[in-house]
Amino acid sequence: MQHMEECKPEADNELCEAEPESSKILIHLLEGNAFVWNVEDARKIREKHGLIGKLVGALVRKPQQNTRLGLPLGLLPEETRLLVEIGAATLVCGCIKEKEHADLSDLHLQDSTSFSTAVLEESSKAEGETFKRFLLNSYEEQRQLALEEKRHTLERLSESIIKGRSKQKRRHGKREEEPMESCSHGPIKELQNLEETFHFPEEAMMVQIPTARTNLHSIEEVDLCKASLDWPYAGQKKHELRFKVFRDLWQKGYYLTSGNKFGGDFLVYPGDPMRFHAHYIAICHPQDEEIPLSYIITAGRLGTNVKKTVLLCSSNEEGLVTYTSLQWSGLQ
Structure with a gap:
């Protein structure tokens, strides 16, 4: 030793x-x-x-x-x-926020263990609601980005789309029924009311995996x-x-x-x-x-x-x- x-x-x-x-x-x-x-x-x-x-x-x-x-x-x-x-x-x-503490005080809990369990349950509910709001906000943000990308793509390709549709109509012997779309400077029909017609599926949403826990309370x-x-x-x-x-x-x-x-x-x-x-x-x-x-x-x-x-x-x-x-x- x-x-x-x-x-x-x-x-x-x-x-x-x-x-x-x-x-x-x-x-x-x-x-x-x-x-x-x-x-x-x-x-x-x-x-x-x-x-x-x-x-x-x-x-x-x-x-x-x-x-x-x-x-x-x-x-x-x-x-x-x-x-x-x-x-x-x-x-x-x-x-616990004051409102949450007031709600828990109405439970008339008898011991600290029950109080701790109730606190965790209440906190879990609050965190669940906050996470749902986070997902909803994330979906809206990604939808807006996808919408802008769709708009820019259509605007960039609009002239090519108009020419392609005109050729297709002439090939089938049809008259030009949409003079606005036939004009190279006019918007195509896909750009009209794009905000209302655009669909962004929830399955396509990217879900962020955070490296730090968000301060949910x-x-x-x-x-x-x-x-x-x-x-x-x-x-x-x-x-x-x-x-x-x-x-x-x-x-x-x-x-x-x-x-x-x-x-x-x-x-x-x-x-x-x-x-x-x-x-x-x-x-x-x-x-x-x-x-x-x-x-x-x-x-x-x-x-x-x-x-x-x-x-x-x-x-x-x-x-x-x-x-x-x-x-x-x-x-x-």
Whole structure:
């Protein structure tokens, strides 16, 4: 067992400067879970801030597979808090409008679970109606564009159409019954009342697949210092320890992901996980609590089996994070 003050001899990364409000990443909270819906924000989180997250959304064209996933990007509570504290992101959650709140208050709900369910149902109805209006507006916009394109095409080809119809009539021995159409400068009959006669089928409409969720209802900013249904981590001792460890390793230049699959708190990578395997399994444990010997043996064996070093991470009252590495030395 080896005591470690630092895992990597590199200098700490400087904290990023706070970004303008207009360019901040919007992180949407839902009952303790953090999501990023905008693809550019997700790219910025990984490339600029060195945070990974996890894609949790189904692909539109292949919704029944889970090998490759898409937006939204799910963030760990520690990743979420770090982005907010460095001024790169803002936490928001959906809130009920006053009229909706008044309607729900008439239900005389008995507990918070029923209230939460009613809120979600009411929000889903509102989102459904908003999406229908979005599709209707999109159809009208595309119909207008198709109408203008049809008008320009007919105007461009009108002279050719008139000549072709005149030849066809002469071929059949018919007299010119439409002098206006026979004139090269007059409009053809298809251009008359085109607005009323033009038909644009709904099946031909292009449906946009958004990369970010539209704000279908009002949103409000969430305070990290206050515990709530959407952010229950404020003041939790375990979260505070995990965050101190996460922030310290991130400042040292490491990339971190969830360590659940290896029985730890975090997996620690020397670079982007797309290019490197994890070198460490970080396990956070309070400094003033004893660790059972069986737990240490189990963690050490696990790290050896998966070829990773186990880090026992703790923090003192001043916030200084210390690390103890576990490695099997083998039989001599």
